[in-house]
Amino acid sequence: MNRALLTKLHLVAAAFMFPAVLMFLITGGLYTWGNKGEWRESTQLVSLQQPYEAQDEAGLRAAALAGLAAADLPEPSGSLSVDGEGADQALSWTGARSEATVSAADDPMVAEVAVKEATLHRWLVQLHKAKGSVWFKIYATMLAAVLFLLVASGVVMGLQVKALRRITVASSAVGAVAFVGFVLAG
Numbered sequence: 001m002n003r004a005l006l007t008k009l010h011l012v013a014a015a016f017m018f019p020a021v022l023m024f025l026i027t028g029g030l031y032t033w034g035n036k037g038e039w040r041e042s043t044q045l046v047s048l049q050q051p052y053e054a055q056d057e058a059g060l061r062a063a064a065l066a067g068l069a070a071a072d073l074p075e076p077s078g079s080l081s082v083d084g085e086g087a088d089q090a091l092s093w094t095g096a097r098s099e100a101t102v103s104a105a106d107d108p109m110v111a112e113v114a115v116k117e118a119t120l121h122r123w124l125v126q127l128h129k130a131k132g133s134v135w136f137k138i139y140a141t142m143l144a145a146v147l148f149l150l151v152a153s154g155v156v157m158g159l160q161v162k163a164l165r166r167i168t169v170a171s172s173a174v175g176a177v178a179f180v181g182f183v184l185a186g
Contacts, residue, residue: 003160010153013146020143027121027128037122039099044070044113051108053086060091060111064100067113073098078131096126096136 030036044067048055055063060082068075076095083090091102097118105112118126127136158168 003157006153006157010150010157014150017143017146020139021147023124024128024140024143027125030121031125031128035121037125038119039116039122040119041114041116042071044068044115045105046070046102046111046113048109048111052104052111053089053108055089055111057082057091060089060102061093063102063111064091064093064113067102067111067115068098068100070113071115071117073115073117076100077133077136094131096132097123 046063046066048059048063050059057080061080064080065075074095074097076093076098078094078096078099080091080093083092087104087108089104091100093100099116101114103112103114126132127140130137130140132140155168155172158164
């Protein structure tokens with residue numbers, strides 16, 4: 001491939017994905033050291049049409065949505081799961097901007113909905129952890145592909161220039177050894 005064209009493609013891809021790279025770098029770096037952002041939490045009591053123990057997944061989901069609406073929060077973008085049976089069942093619904101947990105209250109005609117709203121930093125961490133929409137997951141997958149292509153094109157460009165070939169090979173070898181060492185030390 002022509003080096004000038006490769007350089008232009010490298011530049012365009014890097015510039016286009018720079019905001020996403022920056023987000024993943026900052027959230028990943030901070031997360032590594034335990035800074036995950038904060039949740040704002042509240043509990044909503046939701047009246048039910050039938051006793052809690054008779055609720056199915058659809059009824060628990062409706063209760064979660066009512067609790068989220070009462071707190072003026074969006075529907076979670078992640079997965080929903082129901083564990084347990086009867087009065088012991090609980091719904092957990094994760095997401096990037098909001099989360100909800102539905103459980104039984106003292107009154108069988110009421111569900112307790114614990115809702116969480118992410119701060120901006122937590123929201124970005126949740127996106128980093130693949131808790132976002134399908135569209136964001138597609139974007140993050142594109143980022144992974146572009147990062148691979150940027151690194152690969154950089155290595156190819158280094159190998160194409162005779163003066164840079166030795167340092168490219170040496171850096172690649174040292175990088176491979178360092179990777180194995182850090183993995184084993186992990």
